[in-house]
Amino acid sequence: MSAKKPSVTIRRGTPADARGIRDAHIASIRGLCVTHYSQAQVDVWSSPRPLERYRKAMTEKGESYFVAAQGRRVVGFAAWKDEELCAIYIHPRVAGQGVGKRLLEQAERDAMRKGVRRFRMHASLNALPFYRSQGYRVYRYAMHPLRRSGITIRCAKMTKRLTKTGCRLSSA
């Protein structure tokens, strides 16, 4: 008999989560972005970043991180700063179970509490239906450079006005 998997909880990310965040980031790109991008693009995009980059994003660059955790394992994360949603990536093993939506809502609530009234982001094309379902709209398409590799990916610039409607303010 297999053990029941622990439920997924959302909490703030800390520098101690850097490795788990990186693992989920890589698995997400490789598992979920391949539908819309070439293998060469996915390879560059998912090549491992130094753990220090994630830590510095939190401690020096001022990005606010939330992680989705299943037991001790990080299975997704979101990051935002100012009006920018910097990242949201879900491990394929929990995709399609509402985890991305919970992370996005938590980031939106956190931003609103800090006075942010609008989010923008560069959305990957595979994520368009997700963002649309959460009220974001495309205002332009653009090519996004991948880490000075000379390789670019086509993205949609999306935006949404943040309102308290339907938002439960939680204390995470």
Ligand SMILES: CC(C)(COP(=O)(O)OP(=O)(O)OC[C@H]1O[C@@H](n2cnc3c(N)ncnc32)[C@H](O)[C@@H]1OP(=O)(O)O)[C@@H](O)C(=O)NCCC(=O)NCCS
């Ligand atoms: C995009 C992503 C974050 C979505 O996370 P997820 O946990 O799978 O999405 P959820 O299960 O929370 O879905 C939330 C809503 O989006 C909709 N949705 C998600 N993916 C969808 C798809 N491919 N097609 C249609 N609808 C989709 C769901 O139906 C759901 O709608 P509902 O709120 O009406 O029920 C996830 O697929 C991912 O990490 N993708 C790879 C990384 C990536 O592209 N990140 C974005 C970088 S900009």
